Amino acid sequence: MRLVALDTVAERVGLKRGQGAAEARAMCPSLDVIAFDPAADQAFLEALADWCDRYTPLVALDGKDGLFLDITGCAHLHGGEKALVSDVLSRLFSLGVEARATVSSAAGLSWAATRYGDADVIAPGDGDPLLAPLPVAALRLPAETAAALERVGLKQIGDLLEAPRAPLARRFGSILLLRLDQARGLEEEPLSPRLPVPSFSAERRLAEPLQDEEYILELTRHLARDVRSSLERHGEGGRLFELLLFRVDGRVFRVRAHAAVPLNDAIRIAALFRERLQAVHDDLDAGYGFEIVRLSVLRSERLDPAQQDFSGVPDESQPLAAFVDKVSARFGPDCLMQATLMESHLPERAGGFAAVTDVAAILGSPPLGERAFPENRPLRIFAHPEPVEATAEVPEGAPRSFNWRKTRYRVARAEGPERVAAEWWIDGEGHPTRDYFRIEDQEGRRFWLFREGLYGRETASPRWFMHGVFA
Amino acid sequence: MAGNAVQRQTVLSLRETIARIEDRGLQGCARAVAKAADPAGFRRGKEEASRPEVLPLGVPKLDEVLNGGLPFGGMMEIRNAETRDAGAAVGFVAALAALYQRQKKESGCLAPVLWISQTLAAREAGQPYAPGLKAYGLDVQRFLFVSARTVKDALWIAETALSVPVFAAVVLEIRGNPASLALSESRRLHVRARAGGVPLLVFRQAGEEEASSAFFRFQVKPAPAGERPLPDGSVLCGSIGHPVFHLLVEKSRLQASDDIFLEWNAHDRRFYALDERWNAALQTNDEPTDPVDPLSASAGRSHRAHSLGRLLAFPRAS
The missing domain is CATH 3.30.1490.100 (DNA polymerase, Y-family, little finger domain)
Structure with missing residues (x-):
């Protein structure tokens, strides 16, 4: 176990990030170690970002431990930039969050000053003198670029400001100059807010x-x-x-x-x-x-x-x-549904229900034509066809009797079969064909049964299903 | 003499109160409210006067029981005894909804039907199927379906819907006799439906007879369908034609004399009375050759002899 983050007290004692937990405990026996939970940290940071919504709608997450707030045009609502920073910090302090903040005209400069400097408000034009004494890591550079700069003795941003630009770019890549210009406010840096700004x-x-x-x-x-x-x-x-x-x-x-x-x-x-x-x-x-x-x-x-x-x-x-x-406000948008018809051979695809989207169409659209869809469809279908045990006189014929929900029904009349093949362009090949029968039992109940699979060609023992109920 | 007159006055006023509660006109006693002009002194609007009070079904026997036809506004209850008979009851309810929708359309506005169903009910007896409803005569573009998790949610949605004067009919499908839909709740829905002028069809799936405020209560049983007619006037032997319902009137103003057999013609969108011979055939052929588990005796069966008058106050079935 290694330490990943420390609070101020632990830093003062002399503990370091990356140190083994056992070693740290030996140095400081009263140490309280909490397991690292990146998801919870992220959730907390997002909750803080929500909280920052009170200052400006443009809040962007910055890595694991930072937030960018675009306060353009918002500062005067909170009594000026200085008052805003102190308000943020005092409120966060009372919430138990240790935070630092800087206001400046460039996101990169704010980032550098917050993490490595101590100014709270930087006026436009004061950036360069403030940046000069800061270490190059304050430029948000990749670790290897920062290490390479250190190796050649370019330790402070001030050294980079004085150096000629072309050799720097050739040696360390364009990212260095981009970051430098962003910190100096010469290059625009767009912030991507977490949430769309409401109109x-x-x-x-x-x-x-x-x-x-x-x-x-x-x-x-x-x-x-x-x-x-x-x-x-x-x-x-x-x-x-x-x-x-x-x-x-x-x-x-x-x-x-x-x-x-x-x-x-x-x-x-x-x-x-x-x-x-x-x-x-x-x-x-x-x-x-x-x-x-x-x-x-x-x-x-x-x-x-x-x-x-x-x-x-x-x-x-x-x-x-x-x-x-x-x-829909009370029970969710999917509670109230509207009947929809689709052009499909499969009965369960041909009709369904979808959430109501267009209220004007419900009242205004003309009724559908009479002959657009097949007749002889049941009033109700089961979402999952229920298996029944059926006996038929001839293999391809209608059933004589069947057992459904533990009750035996004798068939008085039957119409069919209506053969419905599977939709190979959706389901792929190999799905069994269905033969649908309209059936009336001896007491007058009308059902819609189908036999799945063709004898001989697709299956040896086709199964029967109850799919719907007629009026 | 004076005492007698006072008594008569009391009886008359009580009768009037009862008539008002039951929403029916008292013969020989014109309602004072109807005649009064509104405060501005104008006669009431013509459309209000000419609005039909009931929707006749075109079947004399049923219309007689219904006091002229289906009412616009108010609650009607349709139930079926067993889940497996739900198909017939769904068909009857859907037919009534189609009739209301058609009537609205003829009067010039396309009105949706709202079908509120307890999720459990839809799971037991199947979900409404749009192509089937369309073939049955309903305008599926104006068919809204709500699947409510609990009876309480369903009642809330029904009550909200009844206060919106856009629906041709509201169907409330409930399974069994839940305690949360008792006499007081049904009274509340009935009053709301009458005030809003929206017909509310309470469809009690696999439920017992229970006291409610509905105008009518029907029990629907399946009945063998007719055969498909051929162009030459004969019928196609062994085919299944238009659906037929076997109706038992359990609650109405007038006592139903007999069972009613109705055939729904989806193409004409109307009911036809079925020939008497069907009735006779069913009476004699009551015992099926292979009896499916015997039904409990139906309490409201009208051709049965009643030993001690008619049962009016039902105990709670839930």
Whole structure:
């Protein structure tokens, strides 16, 4: 076992990364060793990134232990850059996280100064003097490049700044100059944020944390009203909404709600979240309350404003969309389904159900033609055909009687066979052919049975299955 | 003399209350509400007055039992005794839904049918199959299906759906007699369905007879289908034609005199009364040659002699 990370106290004692755990224990008997769990570290870093969402929506992960925050245009909301850095650090300290932070005009410079320097805010133009005394490792170089630089005596960034560029590039590769220029702010460095930036959002910071669900919904309605004005300005309506709840102890909850049609009505948006919050009630632990509530629109679509006419006939798609939203917010989007027809020979592929996507089509699309699909299909089918024991008079004929669910049925009439071959272009060759029979038993129950496999050609003893029930 | 008049007045007002609860007009007693003009002094809208009260099925015997036809709004219950008979009951419910949908379409709006099914019910008796429903006369583009994990979820969805005036019909498929759908819940659904003007078809799969607020309760049993007609007027021997249902009316305003046999013609989208000879043939041929395990005697079978009047208050079946 080797040490991978140390806290400040352990560093002061003189322990090193990569040291054996037994040796470290010998040096410091009261040492507390915790097993390294990269997944948990990553999860914690992502939780911190969520937490940083309160400062800016552009948060990017940096390796295993860093975060980049793009605070362009956000600093003044928090009282300036200096105030923002001290706010971040003091809040993180109270959460029990040891952190360092630097604000500068280049991501590379911030990275170097945070890890190797001690400045908290670097004004544009002050970069080079600060970089000069730092070791070359502060340039985020690959380990072998840094080692090669050390070997030739280029130990500080200042040495690189003075050296001619062309030989450096030839000897150490273009990555060195790229990193150097990025740190000096000469080269643009794009940050890739973890999450897409919502096109519309509104938030409220609260002096007193909120715990009650009713108040959260009330606040959501207020936020929805704020979002609405910007949605209306762009002529759009939201399809996917997200409510971010920042708990006082640093946890962040994300509650998403889908809308069946583009929405910009505050009451409807709040109603979506009423059902969602009911559904996630057990997972949403308010604890000591939420201090920031933010409503974002993650996906929006064009919404043409419609004027109500004087006849007072209500638009039928609105109540249906509200119903679809309500049900899918509470039970998930797959709960409410719409019948779909596919062109396939196999009965189980020909018809199915899919989540409702287009509410307007449900009310508006014309009915299908009469002759598009075969008649003689049962009203219900079993998702998995149930095996039955059938006896037939002739091998290729309809059954005389069969046992299904431990009961014996005598066949009074039978129609068939309807031969359905497997779809080789999907299933591959070698799938048995089915012979379907419509069967009526002596009491008038109508079933759909099939025999799997052709006698002689495909199988010696074909099996029978119950696939559906007729009216 | 005065006391007599007061008594009569009391009885009359009680009768009126009962009639209001049961939602039926009292003969010789015009409802005061219906005649009153609205506060603005206008007569009520024409469409409201001309809106048909019931949807006739075209089968005189059944329409008589139904008091004219299927009501728009309110709860109806259809049950079947055993899971293996579910096919017939599904067929009857789907036929009613198709009728409602067709009526809506004729009045100018394409309305969806919502089928709410307990997941357990769909697993036992199969899932709705879109090509089959289409061939049966339903507009499958306007067929919404909800698979609810518990009865409570199903009831919640049904109640929500009844307050939305877009559905041609709402079907609530429940398996057995769950405790969470008792008389009070059925009353609640019935009131909601009547207020919303949406017909609610409660389909109780493999359930017992139980007190409920439904207008009607039918038990559906399978019956042998007719044979396919040939162009020359004869029938194709040994073929399976349009589905036939054997209906037992268990609850209605009027006592059903007999079992009803109905044939559903998917092409015409209407029921036809089946010839009496079917009825007679079934009565005589009651004992099958190889009896499948005998059914428990049906309580509501109308051709059976009732020894002590008619049972009206059922104990809880759940």
